[in-house]
Amino acid sequence: MGENNFFTLIHKDASSNARCGRLLTARGAIDTPCFMPVGTQGTVKTLSPQELKEAGAQIVLSNTYHLFLRPGLEIIEKAGGLHTFMSWDKPILTDSGGYQVFSLALLRKISDEGVHFQSHIDGMRHFFTPQDIVRIQQVLGSDIIMPLDECVHYPCGRDQAEVAMERTVSWAKKSRITHSAIPQQGTRPQYLFGIVQGATYEDLRIRCCEELIETGFDGYCIGGLSVGEPKNLMYNMAGICAGALPQGKPRYAMGVGLPDDIIEAVTLGVDMFDCVAPTRYGRNGTAFTHTGEITVRNAPYAKDYGPLDDMCACYTCKNFSRAYLRHLCNAKEMLGGRLVSLHNVYFYLELMRAIRQAVAEGTFLAFKKTFLGNYHEKA
């Protein structure tokens, strides 16, 4: 497994729980705190692998549920795995699809053994066990594997949250066993994370952390965040989990988040992030800038010949004006969504670089204050 070499904690901030480190996989290193652009269906929407690399992406995320349903496992397996299929030779983390089964699939029925559901694409019936989910990701060739978990919505009653948390732990243990049985010799190591559930209940979150730690994983996800709860509750849960998880393992806040969410979670000791916002907002003509979000397709930008963000060095900002991007978005030209997505992904990756540098230099809280001050100013 080589799990002792997987994560190296390089620097801890003296004034907060922020930290920087490095994940080492067979397909390359990932500096943390890191942001993973989301490539749900085996593509980060609108962007090419070359653009992602040039923007500084060290890892992308993809989704087991979506890829299993379309194009299907056999097609990816015959391609030689997901990396070859999508032409991405750096690390890939695959989400288990637990969240998608609970948010997209039809007629799902859950039991301790797994989850029955119907595909949201064609209505076909499927059954996923936690063991299946590990094996599927093994075939995909993911560098970092997520176990099947049970997600709950917000708000969620305590009883339901407890059942889901316990099932998540039980599935995590089964996943661990399946994962340990995968022969690793001669293949690239695949790292398995545990997912902390427990909704907004502090004691459930802590119990979940403890049980997962007892089993032992290569890293830990804080799941069930960014599902509609107020921000203070999100930060509260992230902080509680980060505090209960081991220092020597990476911590990943799944689906988090917007730039200010990421900075807060870094402060609490979180190392890894993913979010659809850069590309989803981008396709809708909304850009992240150091002075906040701007919706470039709106009328005020019609004759604004400045770049999306005058502090940005991405291809979009170096070459195109807000006026042009507005025109593209209004004329429904795909290049618009593509160029704003590219900027947004670059913005996120640049933010992570700045965070890492600030942590390394011991200036993280000052950086945070300046960044958030500018970010919440009106652009």
Added chain:
Amino acid sequence: MGENNFFTLIHKDASSNARCGRLLTARGAIDTPCFMPVGTQGTVKTLSPQELKEAGAQIVLSNTYHLFLRPGLEIIEKAGGLHTFMSWDKPILTDSGGYQVFSLALLRKISDEGVHFQSHIDGMRHFFTPQDIVRIQQVLGSDIIMPLDECVHYPCGRDQAEVAMERTVSWAKKSRITHSAIPQQGTRPQYLFGIVQGATYEDLRIRCCEELIETGFDGYCIGGLSVGEPKNLMYNMAGICAGALPQGKPRYAMGVGLPDDIIEAVTLGVDMFDCVAPTRYGRNGTAFTHTGEITVRNAPYAKDYGPLDDMCACYTCKNFSRAYLRHLCNAKEMLGGRLVSLHNVYFYLELMRAIRQAVAEGTFLAFKKTFLGNYHEKA
């Protein structure tokens, strides 16, 4: 005007009317025969200027009608012209919008003075005179300007074709006068072409050529082709016009065409081409290859791990399989249409390079035979 230096005829094929030459504009040279990727709304759909340059595009086409309506002239003028607006520093040819007024606009009413129409976007009423159309393109900063012309549909009765042809000639003369009055000192020269109409009537086509030549233009377009007529009629008309036009001026077959149409028209002595097919087909998942068109989203390609075209060196073919592109198209991922469009544009530009080389080496007819033989084989 510097029109004597605009076009240089470099080579004439001994066995056909094919020729190669060079157009020289203030923004760079264009080797002919050339293909101009179509950027109707100020963007070649899905592609960035950088990708177009890397694919070898020497010039792009944009459209006066579309840009005038959206984003509007003032916005482009304030940007410093179309080149700056769309971040393309190589030559641009703008179509007059005549074709769009006749195919897209609502409630058009034509007179000898110009054309009244309503915008297809918002129903606003507008009136274009031939003089307006030249001035608009002057403001856009186009390197090559098209005069307003009257297009007819296929089939078209002789009387209607004659009236449209005569009006096109009269408008071309007015355009010439307006264009000659543009002060050229200290600005980049803008070249004005004349457009040959006359539908499928040989004598009308020849009369139109003669009248335009008498007025004198920097180049000549063969208009009204590729509007639904049988291919032999299209080639026939292209050949008649090319034969009636001066050797020392470039000839441009507007809207032509598919790869085999281009090769036939080059044989007849045509120098310049544009067509929406590479990007329109691309967005629909159809690729041009040296063995013909393939619709990669179809089932036979589900497990086809080869490139779109094994003789192609484009980014798409070097990095992605048909199976992956099929997946992207089926999953409605924009990257699919983008990557197939990129391949198609590259394929067209590579075809033009191969044509130029064959003409220069005196092997054009052999090249044509081989290319068409492969192309009409089933892929």
